[in-house]
Amino acid sequence: MAIAHEHGGNVFAVARNLGLAPERIIDFSASINPLGMAPGVREALTASLDRLLHYPDKGAAELKQALAAYHAVDAAQIAVANGSTELIHLLPRTFYGKKALIVAPAFAEYALALERAGWQVEYFALSAADNFALDTEALAGRLGAGYDMLFLCNPGNPVGNLLPLRDVAGIIDLCRESGTFLVLDEAFIDFCEDESAKHLVRENPRAVLLRSMTKFFGIPGLRLGYAIAAAETIEQIAAQQDPWSVNTAAQVAGIASLADEGYCRRTRSYVDRERARLAAALEQIQGLQVFSGRANYVLVRILRQEVSARQLREALLAKGILIRDCGNFQGLDAGFFRVAVRLEEENDLLLRGLTEALR
Known part of the structure; x- marks a missing residue:
């Protein structure tokens, strides 16, 4: 099966399609340091x-x-x-x-x-x-x-x-x-x-x-x-x-x-702590299976057959939240999505959005 060569982080195209400024989109699809540049x-x-x-x-x-x-x-x-x-x-x-x-x-x-x-x-x-x-x-x-x-x-x-x-x-x-x-x-x-x-x-x-x-x-x-x-x-x-x-x-x-060595230490400390918190909170949402690793993102599987990652992505986009639909990764199916670890308040918005979308 041919796999589409798509990527996360396409926030400018997404914002254009929605008629929004890119700054209005909370981008969980690209796994970038949540603390920003050094x-x-x-x-x-x-x-x-x-x-x-x-x-x-x-x-x-x-x-x-x-x-x-x-x-x-x-x-x-x-x-x-x-x-x-x-x-x-x-x-x-x-x-x-x-x-x-x-x-x-x-x-x-x-x-x-x-x-x-x-x-x-x-x-x-x-x-x-x-x-x-x-x-x-x-x-x-x-x-x-x-x-x-x-x-x-x-x-x-x-x-x-x-x-x-x-x-x-x-x-x-x-x-x-x-x-x-x-x-x-x-x-x-x-x-x-x-x-x-x-x-x-x-x-x-x-x-x-x-x-x-x-x-x-x-x-x-x-x-x-x-x-x-x-x-x-x-x-x-x-x-x-x-x-x-x-x-x-x-x-x-x-x-x-x-x-900037201090920036590197702060990043690792923050991401380790916030990834663990985010993964634990995702596990509490009914219908999700969480695969928590060591990088700046969390892979999640939707266990409900009637909901695909693409559908969930569209539902969250209506709230200005962009996740990574992983259905185009070789070896994954339409139920997988990935979310970056972002700032605590942004992660909380994601968790609320997922909870509402999966009710």
Whole structure:
């Protein structure tokens, strides 16, 4: 079955359709830091306006150095991009192969990028029946059938499950043994302190780790992401990039974001606390099943067959609340939706809206 390549966060189009200003929509469909940008970002952007008279730094050298210090890796092991989505589309064109495996449910851009590059796409589907647990032995069996590339997201999107580092290390070994190039997407790992596999892939020429600055650092409109990998892998990726794909404002915002350690601590503390509160409150709404993970969102299943996530989305939109209908994710059905963790008062509005819509 073909899966529609749709995304959350399309608040401008939704607002136009409703005849509202975008600010009137409470967007739970995109999982962005509820605390907003780091305090120093706005000031840094304002101070850098005169730099817009020049072309961006093509190599993003200053940002790479900041990322290298932040992650304790070498700058040569980092490729900066116009969001991690640019990298997702570059990888199938950069590395040779014919057949790819995606651990699903997963971000639709993986399949789209592979299909556009002429790859055959198959899925290793996780099941809601066992909380979307990943069976590494079963995965090893699939990889033994011969795949050139594996896409794995940790924490999973839209599920939010976090694989322990030891399990990720085991999957890296499986890929090495089977000759499979591993794409490990850690777009939401910043919400999970000290769980990154960056030091397991940085010297591995057959693996790349993707990171996003959109979600945790709250700058989706600037489009900024990066890869961590072996230096030779980074060179191959950079050779395929369009020139000046990362603009000056994004580079400035990225550097300012990384410099604020207090903001990072406050974000993790708030999201951990509010996600637990939101998940517990969702579980109290009759007819809902909650899959609470470790990222900045909660996956929910509607247990009533007569109500679909699309219908629920439309009912909530009438109240100015936008949720993510997950029916287009491979492996999920029309009853699944995802909600971001937002500010407490906004989450309370969501809970009231859901309660009313599901009466």
